[in-house]
Amino acid sequence: xxxxxxxxxxxxxxHLLVVHAPDVVETIQxxxxxxxxxxxxxxxxxxxxxxxDREEGTLSIVFxxxxxxxxKLAMLQPGDExxxxxxxxxxxxxxxxxxxxxxxxxxxxxxxxYPVVRALKEKGNEVITMLExxxxxxxxxxxxxxxxxxxxxxxxxxxxxxxxxxxKKGVEILREQGIKPDRVIANGCTTLSYLATxxxxxxxxxxxxxxxxxxxDGTGMCGVCRCTVDGKMKFACVDGPSFDGRLVDWxxxxxxxxxxxxxxxxxxxxxxxxxx
Amino acid sequence: xxxxxxxxxxxxxxxxxxxxxxKRNFKExxxxxxxEDAVEEASRCLDCKKPICVDGCPVEIxxxxxxxxxANRDFxxxxxxxxxxxxxxxxxxxxxxxxxxxxxxxILQKKGAPVAIGRLERFAAEWETxxxxxxxxxxxxxxxxxxxxxxxxxxxxxxxxxxxxxGHDVTMYEALHEPGGVLTYGIxxxxxxxxxxxxxxxxxxxxxxxxxxxxxxxxxxxxxxxLDEYDVVFVGTGAGLxxxxxxxxxxxxxxxxxxxxxxxxxxxxxxxxxxxxxxVVRHKKVAVxxxxxxxxxxxxxxxxxxxxxxxxxxxxxxxxxxAREEEYENAVEESVEFNFLTxxxxxxxxxxxxxKEIECSRMELGEPDASGxxxxxxxxxxxxxxxxxxxxxxxxxxxxxxxxxxxxxxDVSKWGTIEVDEDSLKTSIDRVWAGGDIVSxxxxxxxxxxAGRKAARSMHKYLSDTSL
Numbered sequence: 001x002x003x004x005x006x007x008x009x010x011x012x013x014x015h016l017l018v019v020h021a022p023d024v025v026e027t028i029q030x031x032x033x034x035x036x037x038x039x040x041x042x043x044x045x046x047x048x049x050x051x052x053d054r055e056e057g058t059l060s061i062v063f064x065x066x067x068x069x070x071x072k073l074a075m076l077q078p079g080d081e082x083x084x085x086x087x088x089x090x091x092x093x094x095x096x097x098x099x100x101x102x103x104x105x106x107x108x109x110x111x112x113x114y115p116v117v118r119a120l121k122e123k124g125n126e127v128i129t130m131l132e133x134x135x136x137x138x139x140x141x142x143x144x145x146x147x148x149x150x151x152x153x154x155x156x157x158x159x160x161x162x163x164x165x166x167x168k169k170g171v172e173i174l175r176e177q178g179i180k181p182d183r184v185i186a187n188g189c190t191t192l193s194y195l196a197t198x199x200x201x202x203x204x205x206x207x208x209x210x211x212x213x214x215x216x217d218g219t220g221m222c223g224v225c226r227c228t229v230d231g232k233m234k235f236a237c238v239d240g241p242s243f244d245g246r247l248v249d250w251x252x253x254x255x256x257x258x259x260x261x262x263x264x265x266x267x268x269x270x271x272x273x274x275x276x
Numbered sequence: 277x278x279x280x281x282x283x284x285x286x287x288x289x290x291x292x293x294x295x296x297x298x299k300r301n302f303k304e305x306x307x308x309x310x311x312e313d314a315v316e317e318a319s320r321c322l323d324c325k326k327p328i329c330v331d332g333c334p335v336e337i338x339x340x341x342x343x344x345x346x347a348n349r350d351f352x353x354x355x356x357x358x359x360x361x362x363x364x365x366x367x368x369x370x371x372x373x374x375x376x377x378x379x380x381x382x383i384l385q386k387k388g389a390p391v392a393i394g395r396l397e398r399f400a401a402e403w404e405t406x407x408x409x410x411x412x413x414x415x416x417x418x419x420x421x422x423x424x425x426x427x428x429x430x431x432x433x434x435x436x437x438x439x440x441x442x443g444h445d446v447t448m449y450e451a452l453h454e455p456g457g458v459l460t461y462g463i464x465x466x467x468x469x470x471x472x473x474x475x476x477x478x479x480x481x482x483x484x485x486x487x488x489x490x491x492x493x494x495x496x497x498x499x500x501x502x503l504d505e506y507d508v509v510f511v512g513t514g515a516g517l518x519x520x521x522x523x524x525x526x527x528x529x530x531x532x533x534x535x536x537x538x539x540x541x542x543x544x545x546x547x548x549x550x551x552x553x554x555x556v557v558r559h560k561k562v563a564v565x566x567x568x569x570x571x572x573x574x575x576x577x578x579x580x581x582x583x584x585x586x587x588x589x590x591x592x593x594x595x596x597x598x599a600r601e602e603e604y605e606n607a608v609e610e611s612v613e614f615n616f617l618t619x620x621x622x623x624x625x626x627x628x629x630x631x632k633e634i635e636c637s638r639m640e641l642g643e644p645d646a647s648g649x650x651x652x653x654x655x656x657x658x659x660x661x662x663x664x665x666x667x668x669x670x671x672x673x674x675x676x677x678x679x680x681x682x683x684x685x686x687d688v689s690k691w692g693t694i695e696v697d698e699d700s701l702k703t704s705i706d707r708v709w710a711g712g713d714i715v716s717x718x719x720x721x722x723x724x725x726x727a728g729r730k731a732a733r734s735m736h737k738y739l740s741d742t743s744l
Binding site for chain 1: 451452453461489490491492495496497498515516517518520526527528529532533535536539540543544545548551552553554555557628629673676677678681
């Protein structure tokens with residue numbers, strides 16, 4: 001059992017979960033994920049690490065409340081126990097001295113990009129962090145990220161904070177400021193990852209995206225996380241979850257994300273009252 | 277002993293749920309022998325002086341011994357005899373292919389009616405669970421030696437069961453949230469109820485085996501580090517990456533690996549959805565590609581989830597079908613259809629990325645291939661399409677890659693299986709043994725158990741020879 005240290009809503013629909021998982025954080029690296037299983041009946045959900053403290057043995061995760069199982073996680077209180085926090089899984093993201101690295105975070109990705117930003121800065125890169133949200137009230141961790149970023153650029157689609165615009169606006173800002181990136185790393189939903197790949201394509205540099213596919217075991221056994229990268233079948237759990245977005249078959253990925261949409265919606269609306 | 281015993285060729289049938297009922301529920305198909313059934317069947321055993329049935333058993337159970345005990349109504353002795361050699365009688369009595377192991381060797385097999393060894397094994401195990409006090413076997417004096425078993429499937433369970441009885445301290449690691457490996461995530465409830473597996477694992481725990489779930493050796497901690505904490509390690513990490521056919525359309529929605537389909541339904545208990553939250557799409561027309569037991573399990577699971585049509589697509593003919601005869605018969609009775617000599621060529625989707633049709637070719641059998649079976653050859657111009665909304669690919673899997681990938685000095689074959697010494701099952705790393713599917717590639721529960729037994733013997737010898 002894994003003890004919950006903290007669980008709070010950080011912005012609407014997104015929660016920070018801090019859990020005691022000393023074995024997991026002993027070896028965890030940026031870009032790796034864990035699978036959380038809240039207990040009997042729940043789904044196994046892959047979630048990328050947002051931070052950790054090896055001394056305390058704690059792992060932090062930012063997750064979005066989207067369905068029944070994440071809804072259960074969103075109810076956790078300090079002192080509660082989670083049946084399964086297993087990992088670290090997946091291949092760590094490549095951290096080298098690349099030069100200028102643009103790190104883009106959206107949604108839960110503003111959390112999961114943090115260990116990447118920190119590691120890149122510690123390797124001596126010039127790190128430009130961009131956080132993207134629909135509106136000001138959906139942005140978080142600006143201060144935390146600024147500690148390891150040479151520059152933090154905030155983007156909102158409604159212009160309520162920072163610059164008005166989406167991923168593409170970030171590209172314009174870089175151009176205006178005369179910054180030429182050597183690598184882009186994007187963490188967030190499939191749309192954000194896709195847009196980063198598309199909008200930075202003209203630089204002809206790697207755009208590393210972290211895919212959030214459906215998974216069950218997370219150890220290469222079930223194959224539900226399969227995707228096509230560079231024309232080959234890859235398993236996001238053991239070959240990824242980070243890939244060069246330029247090589248990803250995005251149409252297929254988007255379709256596969258929707259495999260269980262109708263079942264999930266049914267669950268949310270199914271109260272279990274037995275009524276009709 | 278009765279040398280002049282009259283041959284009785286009336287093998288006692290085991291009652292089953294009626295096909296039209298069972299194909300819509302997940303309860304166990306076979307219902308097991310009653311006491312009278314078991315005694316009657318056991319009495320057919322000739323109690324041969326040289327029991328060759330035992331040669332057919334990978335774990336060398338004293339088969340005439342336990343059957344004699346049943347015939348004499350000493351059921352407690354029967355289960356004790358079984359457990360001397362087999363820590364999983366309730367599992368093996370259900371899923372072992374007895375017809376090609378022990379029963380095929382039975383003298384009565386020549387007359388067409390071998391003693392139903394598997395059913396009797398299952399009976400003895402079931403009898404025990406109905407008793408108030410399960411007798412624990414004696415455990416040898418504690419040696420203080422520490423054993424780590426990686427993976428809690430059939431191979432790992434056998435190693436753990438054997439070594440705990442010999443007095444060693446055993447810790448078993450499991451990556452998933454529930455132990456049992458393929459017994460838990462793979463074999464369906466209607467063939468092997470999860471409570472049977474739970475019971476067998478609890479028995480090991482009662483004997484003193486420590487179980488750690490949610491721990492992926494190779495990821496959470498390296499094998500090398502585990503080795504620092506233990507005297508010896510057994511790697512029984514089993515199956516991994518599912519194979520696909522490498523044809524267009526395999527990533528369409530509605531296309532599953534058998535592992536995914538069965539794991540959703542079994543481990544995650546998707547058949548109880550929406551009471552449980554892991555969704556399983558209830559497809560109406562399901563094709564299953566492959567011809568083994570796993571393919572039968574998938575096709576029969578699909579029916580139970582409400583499919584109107586469940587079709588097995590196999591590229592060879594009925595004669596080559598690798599599934600157990602019993603499972604094939606069960607599938608046919610439950611109205612699973614079989615498309616033999618058929619090869620899927622292309623999976624075709626709709627505009628939203630969901631499977632809608634499968635294009636197949638007809639095959640004919642040519643010359644025997646490396647496996648000794650006649651090679652299926654495509655008949656040109658025989659293409660046809662089947663309208664399907666799901667396709668489950670059950671053509672096997674490669675070994676689990678995590679330990680080979682994360683353990684630098686471990687010798688691995690080009691197929692990803694761990695290389696071991698044939699007799700001892702020792703790997704290229706000192707103090708590390710391996711067995712089961714991770715060594716052999718996909719095989720059966722009992723073969724994995726046989727490997728576990730072999731490794732345990734060698735590990736025990738090593739532990740006894742070395743004073744650490």
